[in-house]
Amino acid sequence: MASNEEILAGLAEIVNEETGLAPESVETDKSFTDDLDIDSISMMTIVVNAEEKFGVRIPDEEVKNLKTVGDAVNFIANAQS
Amino acid sequence: MARKVVITGLGATTPIGGDVPTMWANALKGVSGARTIEADWVAEYELPVTFAAQVSTPASEVLSRVEAKRMDPSTQFAVIAAREAWRDSGIEEVDHDRFAVAFATGIGGVWTLLDAWDTLRAKGPRRVLPMTVPMLMPNGPAAAVSLDLGARAGAHTPVSACASGTEALHQGLELIRSGKADVVMCGGAEAAIHPMPIAAFASMQALSRRNDDPEHASRPYDVDRDGFVMGEGAGALLLEAEEHALARGAKIYGELAGTSVTADAYHITAPDPGGLGATRALKAAMFDARVQPSDIVHVNAHATSTPVGDQPEYVALKTALGNQVESVAVSATKSQTGHLLGASGAVEAVMTVLAVYERRAPVTINLENQDPQIPLDVVTSARDLPSGDVVALSNSFGFGGHNAVIVVKNV
Numbered sequence: 001m002a003s004n005e006e007i008l009a010g011l012a013e014i015v016n017e018e019t020g021l022a023p024e025s026v027e028t029d030k031s032f033t034d035d036l037d038i039d040s041i042s043m044m045t046i047v048v049n050a051e052e053k054f055g056v057r058i059p060d061e062e063v064k065n066l067k068t069v070g071d072a073v074n075f076i077a078n079a080q081s
Numbered sequence: 082m083a084r085k086v087v088i089t090g091l092g093a094t095t096p097i098g099g100d101v102p103t104m105w106a107n108a109l110k111g112v113s114g115a116r117t118i119e120a121d122w123v124a125e126y127e128l129p130v131t132f133a134a135q136v137s138t139p140a141s142e143v144l145s146r147v148e149a150k151r152m153d154p155s156t157q158f159a160v161i162a163a164r165e166a167w168r169d170s171g172i173e174e175v176d177h178d179r180f181a182v183a184f185a186t187g188i189g190g191v192w193t194l195l196d197a198w199d200t201l202r203a204k205g206p207r208r209v210l211p212m213t214v215p216m217l218m219p220n221g222p223a224a225a226v227s228l229d230l231g232a233r234a235g236a237h238t239p240v241s242a243c244a245s246g247t248e249a250l251h252q253g254l255e256l257i258r259s260g261k262a263d264v265v266m267c268g269g270a271e272a273a274i275h276p277m278p279i280a281a282f283a284s285m286q287a288l289s290r291r292n293d294d295p296e297h298a299s300r301p302y303d304v305d306r307d308g309f310v311m312g313e314g315a316g317a318l319l320l321e322a323e324e325h326a327l328a329r330g331a332k333i334y335g336e337l338a339g340t341s342v343t344a345d346a347y348h349i350t351a352p353d354p355g356g357l358g359a360t361r362a363l364k365a366a367m368f369d370a371r372v373q374p375s376d377i378v379h380v381n382a383h384a385t386s387t388p389v390g391d392q393p394e395y396v397a398l399k400t401a402l403g404n405q406v407e408s409v410a411v412s413a414t415k416s417q418t419g420h421l422l423g424a425s426g427a428v429e430a431v432m433t434v435l436a437v438y439e440r441r442a443p444v445t446i447n448l449e450n451q452d453p454q455i456p457l458d459v460v461t462s463a464r465d466l467p468s469g470d471v472v473a474l475s476n477s478f479g480f481g482g483h484n485a486v487i488v489v490k491n492v
Binding site for chain 1: 145146150207210211212215
């Protein structure tokens with residue numbers, strides 16, 4: 001099980017790989033769409049990669065609730081526990 | 082009177098050069114882009130053909146990592162070539178609603194398609210990435226070029242196997258002549274050096290088996306030719322209505338004076354042995370350009386180096402050009418680049434335009450014993466073209482019986 005900090009770092013790595021955004025710009029209060037300018041296709045790629053990395057399942061209907069990076073970190077942390 | 086269409090920008094990424102200046106310098110020198118493929122899958126699948134003509138500058142050296150990730154290799158090549166043609170044209174402002182794209186491919190995103198299939202089988206449907214569809218679709222190169230350059234007057238994708246790249250120029254000319262666009266980015270892209278297409282082309286006996294000597298494998302017109310060499314890359318040409326180019330003081334390489342497309346309706350893969358479809362295409366293109374056989378000084382031939390393909394093209398040239406065929410300098414540049422399939426017509430169009438512009442015909446390599454059935458005047462060392470008005474042709478033929486011809490004139 002990963003700590004929230006480790007999940008955030010892992011997500012930042014995935015976001016960087018997909019979009020080129022600097023990992024340090026991926027902060028918990030950032031909105032995926034409004035702040036990080038991530039479109040729905042990139043978001044799904046990030047979700048699939050996060051599932052693989054953290055060994056969790058993020059259902060499609062859940063993805064729309066992950067507005068901020070923090071939402072995603074919390075979801076993954078809960079799913080792992 | 083139809084609008085005159087001129088060529089004002091050129092781009093390419095090919096096995097003999099990652100940009101137009103490098104490719105052209107090599108084309109005049111005479112080099113081979115064919116090499117043994119350095120990939121594990123050649124041995125893994127025991128492919129009967131172990132070499133190909135891969136691009137000399139990998140796309141990863143030109144595009145950013147994130148950019149490349151979202152594009153199939155065929156689209157990567159298209160974007161690289163189109164950006165070069167755009168820069169080369171020096172165009173600064175364009176009415177985006179009057180700017181179109183006609184960018185061809187023969188096969189499209191075959192790497193993406195088959196990678197996704199491998200992923201599905203190995204890891205299940207959840208791991209098939211959401212970018213798979215836009216990356217594998219055959220209109221991917223045209224769409225990406227349109228998006229990259231802001232071309233909003235339509236993004237078209239002619240698909241006619243190995244005639245595709247030439248058919249893109251046909252479509253571009255029509256778009257400008259008909260008044261639907263003033264500027265068109267035309268071209269072709271292909272990235273099919275993947276084990277499955279190699280196996281499939283080898284299975285139909287289309288590929289050279291000269292595995293121990295790749296550089297001498299592509300040998301159009303030679304008695305020992307035994308098939309084509311798979312190539313990859315892209316070519317791009319910016320077409321403009323003449324008045325549009327003149328108004329901005331553009332450098333003009335030449336005029337795209339005419340084009341034509343015909344179909345053999347003879348056999349799905351074998352060329353019509355009498356070259357009838359190709360002959361009709363040649364005659365129609367010359368008619369479209371309002372030129373006579375006696376005006377033609379140079380032909381960039383389709384000449385893929387297959388035993389069955391090279392000779393019918395000669396028959397067609399002889400029928401369409403008559404006695405003039407003896408006075409035409411013929412270049413078979415696939416001897417250098419290999420066969421870029423749906424991109425070949427675009428790359429060869431770039432070479433044809435440069436031949437007319439610089440009055441130099443590029444080299445055919447590996448011609449040691451010319452087939453007596455093909456008595457063409459083949460250019461084996463770079464040759465000057467005559468001064469005065471000159472006209473050149475470039476031919477492309479594709480599986481399915483597709484024939485496409487363009488006519489380029491000096492300005």
